[in-house]
Amino acid sequence: MPSRLALLLAVILLACGCTGGQAPSRPARRGAEPVTFRGPGTVAVTPDAKGIGFSVPVFPMLSHREQIAWLADFKALGISWIRINITWAIVQPTRTSSYNWSRYNAAVAEADAYGIHVDAQADFSAPWARSPGCAPTQTLCQPASPTLYARYAAAIARHFGDGISAEEIWNEPNSVRFWHPRPNPGFYVRMLKAAYVAIKAVDPRLIVVSGGLAPEMDNGTDISALTFAEDMYRDGAKGFFNAFGYHPYSFPYLPDQYRPWSAWSQMAQTRPSIRSIMTAHGDAATPIWITEVGAPTGGPGAAAGCGPGVRFAASERHDSQCLQAAEITQVVQNEESADWLGPAFIYSFQDLGTDEGNLHDFFGLRTAYGTDKSSYFALKRALAARSR
Numbered sequence: 001m002p003s004r005l006a007l008l009l010a011v012i013l014l015a016c017g018c019t020g021g022q023a024p025s026r027p028a029r030r031g032a033e034p035v036t037f038r039g040p041g042t043v044a045v046t047p048d049a050k051g052i053g054f055s056v057p058v059f060p061m062l063s064h065r066e067q068i069a070w071l072a073d074f075k076a077l078g079i080s081w082i083r084i085n086i087t088w089a090i091v092q093p094t095r096t097s098s099y100n101w102s103r104y105n106a107a108v109a110e111a112d113a114y115g116i117h118v119d120a121q122a123d124f125s126a127p128w129a130r131s132p133g134c135a136p137t138q139t140l141c142q143p144a145s146p147t148l149y150a151r152y153a154a155a156i157a158r159h160f161g162d163g164i165s166a167e168e169i170w171n172e173p174n175s176v177r178f179w180h181p182r183p184n185p186g187f188y189v190r191m192l193k194a195a196y197v198a199i200k201a202v203d204p205r206l207i208v209v210s211g212g213l214a215p216e217m218d219n220g221t222d223i224s225a226l227t228f229a230e231d232m233y234r235d236g237a238k239g240f241f242n243a244f245g246y247h248p249y250s251f252p253y254l255p256d257q258y259r260p261w262s263a264w265s266q267m268a269q270t271r272p273s274i275r276s277i278m279t280a281h282g283d284a285a286t287p288i289w290i291t292e293v294g295a296p297t298g299g300p301g302a303a304a305g306c307g308p309g310v311r312f313a314a315s316e317r318h319d320s321q322c323l324q325a326a327e328i329t330q331v332v333q334n335e336e337s338a339d340w341l342g343p344a345f346i347y348s349f350q351d352l353g354t355d356e357g358n359l360h361d362f363f364g365l366r367t368a369y370g371t372d373k374s375s376y377f378a379l380k381r382a383l384a385a386r387s388r
Contacts, residue, residue: 036062039058053344054345056083059082059084067107071114071116073243074349077383078387082117084107084122088122088123089139101159101160108163109151119165119291121211124141128257129145135180135181140183142180143180145193146190151198153169157199158202166208166289167209168212169192169208173185174213174223174224174302183221189236192210192211192240208241209242209289210244212247215266225266229278233280233281247293248262248264248267248290249293249295250262251324251327255327268338269290290331293345296367297324299358302316303319306325329381332379350366351364353368
């Protein structure tokens, strides 16, 4: 997830005073508390499900009117998934407070009513439940214990019932932007295992996705996705997730353009790759879920163009609209053709802002003013083609 969203989440936590188409319903979940969602529940899916979605962390923060407008657009496009954050510090700001789901209830209920599957991220420790090694000024901190986090993850599954189809365990745990004081694969695996057991006790069929890994480098603080994946398996993660979360950003190159540094290439083409690591540990049958992928069309530097034989210069740090459209087309086509891939979530639907000095404002398929980019129409064409 781009760092702009880390800042956005921090602002949200400050604001809440937390810092310091219908489908057949599924059977009720064991131990589920009553829910008030008006949707019937989306069709139960398995980890090898296919589909294109949007990763839209801001979706629960929209007005109800905006949520309905986005969902109607998603449905018309052929989008079958959305990925949203459910932030612990907002739901349970103090140790003694009851869970307050009001920020998220409408978002999940409306997606459910439209027959769109929800991947709910159980994100970020509440201030009272964070590691004592995390600075007081930080909000995206390692939890104090796997048990505390697992209890929260299970509460999400219990409360939202059939409104969610998958639960993702954190976001980019290999990046210090989202895991302070620094990434810790051993702790993450203990947390993943505890959360998996707790979630499955609520609903054995709910898909548990490991936290989507970021395209980082091994630099003494961040841990590359390849190293982190290997560490996860060595620490006993196998069998404690139904899908492996991954973020194969490649811009300004396209997914189909091999580069050894490209997170897309590292998914299955490099040696080692995410796929080869999984296979080496006897986990080839577990699908990879692309829980974020995309490219910005603005920011510092020049925009990379598109067309046959284009060579990118070092100054070209983001995509032209036509290049973003080509990337989105390839994502849709590759997700459909690779049997080891689950859903792919495009980050994101609408730009966060208009600051040309900030790369992270421009990942949307629609501008901040609501104007559709070329990639919006490319996605529409690609999804129409695969539905024929």
